[in-house]
Amino acid sequence: MSIVVQRYRYSVYARIVAAVLQAKGIIWRAEEHDPFSQAGDDGLRHPFGRVPVLIHDGFVLYETRAICTYLDAAFGGPELHRSAPAALGRMQQVIGIADAYGYWPMVRQVFAHRVFRTALGESADEAVVAQGIRDAAPVLTALEPVAAEGLVLTRQGLDLADLHLAPMMAAFVQAPEGASALAACPALAGWWQWMRDQACMIETDPGLPGLGEATGAG
Ligand SMILES: N[C@@H](CCC(=O)N[C@@H](CS)C(=O)NCC(=O)O)C(=O)O
Numbered sequence: 001m002s003i004v005v006q007r008y009r010y011s012v013y014a015r016i017v018a019a020v021l022q023a024k025g026i027i028w029r030a031e032e033h034d035p036f037s038q039a040g041d042d043g044l045r046h047p048f049g050r051v052p053v054l055i056h057d058g059f060v061l062y063e064t065r066a067i068c069t070y071l072d073a074a075f076g077g078p079e080l081h082r083s084a085p086a087a088l089g090r091m092q093q094v095i096g097i098a099d100a101y102g103y104w105p106m107v108r109q110v111f112a113h114r115v116f117r118t119a120l121g122e123s124a125d126e127a128v129v130a131q132g133i134r135d136a137a138p139v140l141t142a143l144e145p146v147a148a149e150g151l152v153l154t155r156q157g158l159d160l161a162d163l164h165l166a167p168m169m170a171a172f173v174q175a176p177e178g179a180s181a182l183a184a185c186p187a188l189a190g191w192w193q194w195m196r197d198q199a200c201m202i203e204t205d206p207g208l209p210g211l212g213e214a215t216g217a218g
Pocket residue numbers: 010011012013014035036049050051052062063064065218
């Protein structure tokens with residue numbers, strides 16, 4: 001059996017897939033592709049030039065939510081979806097919120113500018129960071145009652161909502177502004193304190209690049 005993930009080391013979406021693979025105990029191999037490279041990449045099996053892409057014994061799948069759902073269904077190990085309808089719906093809702101409203105401000109604006117660019121020796125665009133913090137605020141506000149409700153983000157066992165949101169939160173809170181914004185949401189902050197210590201997060205931490213080492217953060 002062969003499981004290859006076309007990924008970029010610093011991709012938050014690729015980390016979501018890596019965290020699911022880790023949580024399920026699946027052996028896999030990474031194939032590095034830089035989606036931010038201006039040179040293009042003929043080997044990347046993604047029609048929109050993104051990562052990650054899963055290749056499982058020749059079956060090619062892209063879009064992170066689809067990949068994670070597939071891995072959960074196709075492999076044994078812990079089940080990463082909720083079976084109660086309300087919890088299942090909430091799980092999908094958190095994933096949808098993270099994708100549609102969280103990723104851009106939390107990762108591409110706050111993290112990429114305040115943290116990643118700094119690691120590369122570049123300066124942040126302060127207006128972009130400020131906009132990211134403004135646009136991340138309603139995301140945290142929406143997730144706070146979800147974390148308090150107890151259907152998902154429960155700190156008791158993992159599901160795909162935990163694994164989808166956590167890599168984005170890990171990026172966001174590396175910026176001091178992100179950490180302060182999260183601290184104002186006690187239930188969500190409590191979830192993050194638990195989540196960041198899980199093996200799936202510790203073992204998939206990509207770190208930060210050295211000076212001049214990478215082309216993009218995402
Ligand atoms: N909808 C895609 C989003 C994947 C995505 O945006 N990946 C980023 C890296 S985290 C990427 O490849 N960005 C390249 C670009 O924006 O050109 C998914 O769910 O997999």
